[in-house]
Amino acid sequence: MVSSTQQLSAHKIRTTEIRIAVLNLFLENKQALSKQDIEQFLPNQDRITLYRTLKTFEDKGLIHRVINSSNILKYALCSDSCSHDYHNDQHIHFECTNCRQTTCIENVPLPKLTLPKEYLVQNLELTVSGLCKDCK
Amino acid sequence: MVSSTQQLSAHKIRTTEIRIAVLNLFLENKQALSKQDIEQFLPNQDRITLYRTLKTFEDKGLIHRVINSSNILKYALCSDSCSHDYHNDQHIHFECTNCRQTTCIENVPLPKLTLPKEYLVQNLELTVSGLCKDCK
DNA sequence: TTGTATATTGCAACGATGTTGCAAAAACAA
DNA sequence: TTGTTTTTGCAACATCGTTGCAATATACAA
Ligand SMILES: [Mn+2]
Ligand SMILES: [Mn+2]
Ligand SMILES: [Zn+2]
Ligand SMILES: [Zn+2]
Numbered sequence: 001m002v003s004s005t006q007q008l009s010a011h012k013i014r015t016t017e018i019r020i021a022v023l024n025l026f027l028e029n030k031q032a033l034s035k036q037d038i039e040q041f042l043p044n045q046d047r048i049t050l051y052r053t054l055k056t057f058e059d060k061g062l063i064h065r066v067i068n069s070s071n072i073l074k075y076a077l078c079s080d081s082c083s084h085d086y087h088n089d090q091h092i093h094f095e096c097t098n099c100r101q102t103t104c105i106e107n108v109p110l111p112k113l114t115l116p117k118e119y120l121v122q123n124l125e126l127t128v129s130g131l132c133k134d135c136k
Numbered sequence: 137m138v139s140s141t142q143q144l145s146a147h148k149i150r151t152t153e154i155r156i157a158v159l160n161l162f163l164e165n166k167q168a169l170s171k172q173d174i175e176q177f178l179p180n181q182d183r184i185t186l187y188r189t190l191k192t193f194e195d196k197g198l199i200h201r202v203i204n205s206s207n208i209l210k211y212a213l214c215s216d217s218c219s220h221d222y223h224n225d226q227h228i229h230f231e232c233t234n235c236r237q238t239t240c241i242e243n244v245p246l247p248k249l250t251l252p253k254e255y256l257v258q259n260l261e262l263t264v265s266g267l268c269k270d271c272k
Numbered sequence: 273t274t275g276t277a278t279a280t281t282g283c284a285a286c287g288a289t290g291t292t293g294c295a296a297a298a299a300c301a302a
Numbered sequence: 303t304t305g306t307t308t309t310t311g312c313a314a315c316a317t318c319g320t321t322g323c324a325a326t327a328t329a330c331a332a
Contacts, residue, residue: 014299014300014307014308015299018310019309035289046311048290048291048292048310048312049309049311051289051290051291052309052310065207067204068203069203069261071201071203071209073207092251097258097259105251105252107252108250108251108252111247111249112247113244113262113264115228115241115244116241116243116244118269119230119264119267119268120266120272121265121266122233122265122266122267123264123266124265125205125263125264125265126249126260126262126263127260127261127262128249128251128255128257128260129257129260130257130258130259132254132255136255151328152279152281152328154280155280171318182281182282182283183318184281184283184319184321185282187318187319188281192280
């Protein structure tokens with residue numbers, strides 16, 4: 001059990017009120033959060049500071065972007081292996097078409113893929129949509 | 137060989153100057169185009185009219201959205217099977233990390249995927265990034 | 273071809289959002 | 303505690319998505 005304060009220090013991020021609050025949100029929710037989501041949870045925070053908080057978290061390897069079909073940018077917690085100079089977030093994302101909750105699926109391997117040889121494949125981004133446990 | 141004018145009529149879209157120009161762009165380019173891309177090709181067009189043109193094309197089944205990792209919305213031509221009440225655009229998208237060109241890959245089937253049974257899978261969105269023929 | 277119903281355009285306007293600069297405040301390390 | 307460095311909160315600006323509306327263009331029937 002690692003506290004958000006310890007986690008910030010480990011990533012060389014100064015512990016401030018908003019950073020602890022935002023990181024706690026991610027730790028408690030276990031799903032991807034949009035800037036809007038966060039603003040609803042933390043209504044009295046300055047939007048520019050929140051913008052910079054998310055940027056810092058992304059730069060330092062605490063969170064990664066989650067692209068979804070509605071083109072709303074969300075963020076989710078990174079695994080421990082991400083750091084300020086290396087992100088390692090190759091996994092499937094699942095988006096519920098009903099409740100719109102978006103989660104990282106860590107325990108299903110990405111499929112192998114063979115493209116025509118004119119393409120050099122470097123990375124896969126796979127978002128699955130459907131119904132989550134609560135909505136189906 | 138179907139002209140852009142015929143294609144618009146077939147989708148019950150009135151043929152206007154900007155619609156013909158935009159559709160021709162897609163027909164000539166064979167890759168996904170962002171609103172910015174289109175504005176560069178058609179510099180004298182009103183941005184609101186372009187916005188509505190793309191919305192109409194999407195609604196009527198002429199183009200579909202292409203999500204990419206940089207979160208820039210692009211559009212690409214639909215196959216003939218798309219119409220105003222049904223989009224059928226399940227295919228892989230490829231984005232070159234060097235030139236940023238994004239293309240639809242129609243002739244490679246989407247991989248099969250098995251998720252834990254708490255999820256009901258409805259749709260896959262797969263974007264592959266790497267180097268295109270010209271850039272590798 | 274012409275007239276009319278209907279759809280589209282161009283512009284103003286507004287809100288939401290991303291981004292930067294800067295001075296005041298806070299965090300950190302000695 | 304003190305000095306240095308980072309962060310915050312606010313103003314400011316650009317960009318973008320979106321809607322309303324009056325003028326204009328399109329389609330089609332007469
Ligand atoms: Mn993830
Ligand atoms: Mn496509
Ligand atoms: Zn759900
Ligand atoms: Zn390329």
